[in-house]
Amino acid sequence: FIEEKYEAGIALHGTEVKSLRMGRCSVKESFIRIDNGEVMIYGMHISPYE
Incomplete structure (x- = not known):
């Protein structure tokens, strides 16, 4: 059940930028937490750039 919706940047x-542009990122099992006014993402994976 979604109570509120936020939009944010990263x-x-x-x-990290190069890997992301190559599509080497997964957010399938990621989630965020808001602690002391800061938004942190957990479970996001960005593969090393090769």
């Missing part, structure tokens, strides 16, 4: 650096 800050990536260096090779």
